[in-house]
Amino acid sequence: MEKETQPEIVSSVLKVFSILEMLSEQKSIGITELSQRIMMSKSTTYRFLQTMKTLGFVFQEGETDKYGLTLKLFEIGAKPLEYLDLISIANKEMLFIAEQTGEAVHLGTLEDNEIIYLHKIDSSYALRMYSRIGRRNPLYSTAIGKVLLSSYNNDEIRTMLENVTFVRHTDKTLENIDLLECEIEKVRQQHYAEDNEEQEAGLRCIATPIYDRFGQIIAGISISLPTIRFKEENLPHLVKLLQHSSQRISQQLGYYHYPKINL
The missing domain is CATH 1.10.10.10 (Winged helix-like DNA-binding domain superfamily/Winged helix DNA-binding domain)
Structure with a gap:
């Protein structure tokens, strides 16, 4: 047939x-x-x-x-150009973060109901996480994924993830949409997200949002590091480092009202 x-x-x-x-x-x-x-x-x-x-x-x-x-064809054709501009602008900031921390830095955005990595800077350490540009990961178990979800209300999140199975990658992975909603509310309040060994055992990630000129979260950047190199007292420093870079990227994209993070 x-x-x-x-x-x-x-x-x-x-x-x-x-x-x-x-x-x-x-x-x-x-x-x-x-x-x-x-x-x-x-x-x-x-x-x-x-x-x-x-x-x-x-x-x-x-x-x-x-x-x-x-102009609909123009609108569709221009979307990849937005990503090219975003990657070009973000690269400088990502290199800066990588130089300051020695850790892996990722840029990711929303694609359907998953996160897709647009750009990355590898860790300078021998012990590093495996990742690649173009790789997809769940929204519910990644720091960038939670940042991206934070721009949607709970009803929209439930619709977006209605066909998604919450796979337990580790014993710390969120088990259901109710737990995720609580986590996303926390992200909205603090303006950053964490993945505490939820996607991969032994790996911590912190992410902050990037806004376009309309104030919409279009991407996130994250620092990923093994738990053996993570110290809780360093969290405020890492968050501020990410926040300042995300703010500069957002400003270059035309957004000047980046939220302040109080730690």
Whole structure:
């Protein structure tokens, strides 16, 4: 069944991109002219345009038969550029933190219902955590994940994680959404998050949020270190180090009201 429908699916995709390319060459165009240029029947062209209009990629000029592109494609295409800008800006601060601590520093953001690592600076120590750019981890058991969740209300968090199974990676992993909500409330109040051996035994992580120009948390940076090198009395220093770097990154992204952390 799949083999029979596949050519039709591929053909439809080609038709959609043909329409998009033609619409990109001018502000608007009528169905008749468009169908002639892409060598497609007028009725078929109309059906595609109406679907694309419903999805928000195409606009129709009033009651005429002229159509044009909206900015939705631009919006989608610009998202990877935001990550490139974020990585470029964050890199300097992450290098600074790594130089000050010798520990691994990560930059992560939200992707579906997981955290994905966008950038990392390795620890200078021989004993270090395993991680890689592009790796995904759960939101509920990571410091960056908790920071990202803190920008959502509890109902939104429950919806986001409704199909997520709380796997106990260690005996300290949060077991359910109720425990996570309590933890996230704490994160909202203190403006930083911790992973106390919840994702990996013997590993501590601390993370702070990065805001975009609209005041939305779009990412987090974290310090990760083995428990044998972690001292509780050093926590305020590590948090402030992260907070100051996150504040500078947020300012470069256009946000100037970074919350103060009282430790």
